[in-house]
Amino acid sequence: MGFCVNCGNQHQDGVRFCRFCGTAQPSEQLLARLRAEAEQIRLIAIQMQQQQVNAQNDAYARLEAMRQQAEAAARLNNQQNQQYRPPGW
Ligand SMILES: [Zn+2]
Numbered sequence: 001m002g003f004c005v006n007c008g009n010q011h012q013d014g015v016r017f018c019r020f021c022g023t024a025q026p027s028e029q030l031l032a033r034l035r036a037e038a039e040q041i042r043l044i045a046i047q048m049q050q051q052q053v054n055a056q057n058d059a060y061a062r063l064e065a066m067r068q069q070a071e072a073a074a075r076l077n078n079q080q081n082q083q084y085r086p087p088g089w
Contacts, residue, residue, distance in 0.1 A: 001013065002031075004020060005025060009021070014028060
């Protein structure tokens with residue numbers, strides 16, 4: 001079962017003209033090509049989505065690494081401050 005490209009009424013597969021409005025229907029060959037193209041576009045969209053997720057994850061990972069570095073530096077500073085504290089403090 002297919003649908004008329006013009007009026008949307010349902011018709012048998014493989015008909016050349018719509019029995020409701022008379023519009024010529026795309027051939028099975030063309031439909032198959034369009035389906036293949038649509039599938040390719042769908043796959044590309046999934047790929048792009050995945051790349052976006054990967055880029056986001058990379059950015060988070062870099063940010064987290066920077067945060068840990070800053071934390072380590074702060075901890076070191078803190079330790080050094082305690083070491084240099086004059087006696088009696
Ligand atoms: Zn029609």
